[in-house]
Amino acid sequence: MQTILKKAKDLLKPQPIASPKPIPEPEPVSEPPAVPVEAPETKPEPILAASPKTPKDLAEETARQVGLEQGDEFANVKLCKAQTPRNARMLYIEGIPNWSERCICWVKDANSWKPVCPPYDTLTVKYTGMATVDGVLQFESSDISKRNRLRRAQ
Numbered sequence: 001m002q003t004i005l006k007k008a009k010d011l012l013k014p015q016p017i018a019s020p021k022p023i024p025e026p027e028p029v030s031e032p033p034a035v036p037v038e039a040p041e042t043k044p045e046p047i048l049a050a051s052p053k054t055p056k057d058l059a060e061e062t063a064r065q066v067g068l069e070q071g072d073e074f075a076n077v078k079l080c081k082a083q084t085p086r087n088a089r090m091l092y093i094e095g096i097p098n099w100s101e102r103c104i105c106w107v108k109d110a111n112s113w114k115p116v117c118p119p120y121d122t123l124t125v126k127y128t129g130m131a132t133v134d135g136v137l138q139f140e141s142s143d144i145s146k147r148n149r150l151r152r153a154q
Contacts, residue, residue, distance in 0.1 A: 055133070056134075059131035059136065060131050063099070063131070066098040068098070068099070068127050069129070070128065070129025072126070073125070074095075074097065074124070074125050074126075074127075075124045076095075076122045076123075076124070077093050077094075077105075078094055078095040078121055078122055079113060079123065080094055089108065089109070090104055090105070090106060090110055091104070091105045091106075091123075092105070093125060093139065099137065101136070101137070103136060104132065104136050104137070105125050105140070106140050106141065107123075124141065124142050125140065126142065
């Protein structure tokens, strides 16, 4: 028991503190020699529009460049064979002069034109001056429905 007390007293005795190593002082910074610095040549950056053009804007601008104006009429424009039923008044057309993409034509009754078969596969259309959000040009038809065309032919 005495040995335990002796060990405890030895542990409780203050230990000598080792002196910390001195921190070396930083060397004074010498100023670098003055060298003339040439500014790099900057090229002027092109001025970008505030917002990028949408497909609608691009299609309308391209149509103007090609020469299409609002109100232009085109006769004997072909209806596309494949008509996707997106809207009861919408038909896809192709064959607009100077335009290779298919376009949309609005009619009174699109279902009356299906199936697309000659001689009822052509329309007289008028350009509205607009495009859809997807960049597809929009036209209107004066030929309202195939039924009216059949009546006029009799």
